[in-house]
Structure formats: C-alpha cells, structure tokens
Amino acid sequence: MPILLFLLWLVFNERITADVIITGVIAVLILTWFLSRFGGWSLKRDGQFAARIPAFIGFVINLIIEMCIANIHMIALVLSDKPNESIRPAIVKHKTPLKTSVGRVALANSITLTPGTITVDVGDNCVYVHAIDERARKSLENSSLENKLINMEKGL
Amino acid sequence: MELFKLIVGSVFIFTGLFIFGVATIGLFRFRYVLNRIHVAAKCDSLAALFVCVGLMFFSSSPGPIIKLAVIACFIWLTNPVASHLVSKIEVETNENLEDECKVEELP
Known part of the structure; x- marks a missing residue:
C-alpha cells in the first residue's frame, strides 16, 4: 500500500x-x-490482497464483458417505442454466501455497475436489489461474478 | 501505425459518445427516479471508460496514459457508490413506493 x-x-x-x-x-x-x-x-x-491480484484482474475483465452485454440491452430498452410500459421494475432480495464486508461491498458495487440492477441496501447475508425488468433479475440469479468473488474470499 | 491509432481511438471515443447520448435520452424518457438512475448513472461509467481508452490511443507519452487509467478506476469506484446512495435515500423516504415498482421485501 x-x-x-x-x-x-x-x-x-x-x-x-x-x-x-x-x-x-x-x-x-x-x-x-x-x-x-x-x-x-x-x-x-x-x-492477502496482493495474492488475489490475478483473480481480481479476471474478475474485472468479466465485469466489463457483462457490462457491455447489459448495456446493449439497456440501449435497446431506451430506444424502444414505449420504455415506461415495457419495463417491470421490482425490488428483490438476493441471498449471498459472502461473509466478509470487503466481499459484500465488491458484490454490491459490481451489481450496481451492471446496467439494469441497483443495490438499494446491503444486509448481513443478503443484498436488496432494484431490477428494471425480468432479464436483469435472471442475470442476477446466475451470475459468474459472484462465484469468482466467493473463490477470492477464501482464506481472507 | 499512426493511422491505425487514429482509427481505433476514434472508434472508442465515438462509441463512448453514442452511449452518453443514449443515456441522456433515456434520462428524459423514463418517469421515475429509480428507473432513471439505471440509464443515467450506469451507462455513464461504461461510456467514460470507452472515452478514456480512446484518448489513451491519442497520447504518445506514458504519463497521460497512466493518468487516464487512474481516472477510469476512480470513476468506476465512485459511480456505483453515488447511485447506490441516491437509490437508498429514495427507497427509505418514499411512502408510495408500491405504486412505482413491485416490492418483494424491504430492508
């Protein structure tokens, strides 16, 4: 440091x-x-943090790819005919097995960075997420970013 | 080589500007705060990254390149925190939240 x-x-x-x-x-x-x-x-x-730099670089590359995909979807949503009618916003509770506060903050920030989902609040073993439509909710459930974070968190 | 750098840099910058433009249009097309944040805050962070990468191709010395990388890092760290705080305040203070979006569980 x-x-x-x-x-x-x-x-x-x-x-x-x-x-x-x-x-x-x-x-x-x-x-x-x-x-x-x-x-x-x-x-x-x-x-401990220095040992995780290679895994972290992989995580960031994965995050940028996911952001690009979600951004294309978001652009299509904005340029569609009736954006206010075609979205279905909802606040959902997403359970996470991440234990340390660093891991949960990283997860919350990466969720917020992906277009379509915003972290509203972070609890003890869950994050509350505002998702703009069904597709964003599905991407939240099976995201590879969380698995990467779980692997990185081991032994911290 | 110079032509190649010019073309790649221009492509990155124009992609970033396009995303900025779409984000601004989206800001006016959506009605509610939480829906607006989605386009306003998040598309901006990707667009800023694209513009920074595009500008890196135009600079010849390493100093500005590292500075642009640092700028991109700080934008990516601060942007989600800012939009998270706006959404948190909105959810905590709005009494008619159910009208705007389906609420499964509140913190």
Whole structure:
C-alpha cells in the first residue's frame, strides 16, 4: 500500500526530482500511519490482497464483458417505442454466501455497475436489489461474478 | 501505425459518445427516479471508460496514459457508490413506493 501510494504520487507529478520525492515520502509516511491507526491496515492484509491480484484482474475483465452485454440491452430498452410500459421494475432480495464486508461491498458495487440492477441496501447475508425488468433479475440469479468473488474470499 | 491509432481511438471515443447520448435520452424518457438512475448513472461509467481508452490511443507519452487509467478506476469506484446512495435515500423516504415498482421485501 505505501508503495502504491508513492507510485500514484509520482504519476500525478510526472517528473522525478528531489523535492517531489521528499514531499512524497513524508506524505506517504503520514498516510500509512493514519491507515494503520484508523483504517485497519497491516502488512499481513496487504499480502492477502496482493495474492488475489490475478483473480481480481479476471474478475474485472468479466465485469466489463457483462457490462457491455447489459448495456446493449439497456440501449435497446431506451430506444424502444414505449420504455415506461415495457419495463417491470421490482425490488428483490438476493441471498449471498459472502461473509466478509470487503466481499459484500465488491458484490454490491459490481451489481450496481451492471446496467439494469441497483443495490438499494446491503444486509448481513443478503443484498436488496432494484431490477428494471425480468432479464436483469435472471442475470442476477446466475451470475459468474459472484462465484469468482466467493473463490477470492477464501482464506481472507 | 499512426493511422491505425487514429482509427481505433476514434472508434472508442465515438462509441463512448453514442452511449452518453443514449443515456441522456433515456434520462428524459423514463418517469421515475429509480428507473432513471439505471440509464443515467450506469451507462455513464461504461461510456467514460470507452472515452478514456480512446484518448489513451491519442497520447504518445506514458504519463497521460497512466493518468487516464487512474481516472477510469476512480470513476468506476465512485459511480456505483453515488447511485447506490441516491437509490437508498429514495427507497427509505418514499411512502408510495408500491405504486412505482413491485416490492418483494424491504430492508
């Protein structure tokens, strides 16, 4: 995490000089202290997340493909004759076996990113989802994204 | 090579602009907040990604490319949180929610 923050700082500056590096190191040290004090950061947790980077890249690629498919459906819905009559919005409860809060937040965000479904609230073992029509509800039930998240969550 | 970059970049940018346009049309065609969020917030995040990828093809040095990638990442992190909060407030405060959509179970 400190290395990532420092790289971000260098990217924002676009040049490597002494004053940039000194300011960056001081800011990164303060931020790391703050994160370990209030954000629950530790080296062990960093290692756990670093081991999941390959799985996470696969997850993101899968998410982008699903977004494109759902977006085409959404565009067809918007450009259809009577969009207000052809949709059937509903709020459904979707049970999820994800245990950690990080996993549930990732699931909620990926549901919200897919057009057609919005996460309204996150409960202990379920998420409440507003789906715009039947097709969005079906895609929610058999999504490969959740299985990927379950695999990534093991041992966290 | 230059021509190839120009063509691919233009295709990405125009796809993104098309999705932006459709999202704006959809914003006016739907009637209710929760239906509007679907097009307004989500199509935008994909369109912004397309535009950022398209702009990456036009920049020659690595600095702007990394910056565009960071912009796309932050849009993808913040956009779902913002639309989630809008929908949560709407569901919690609207008393006539049943008129607008079928409610199976409320939080």
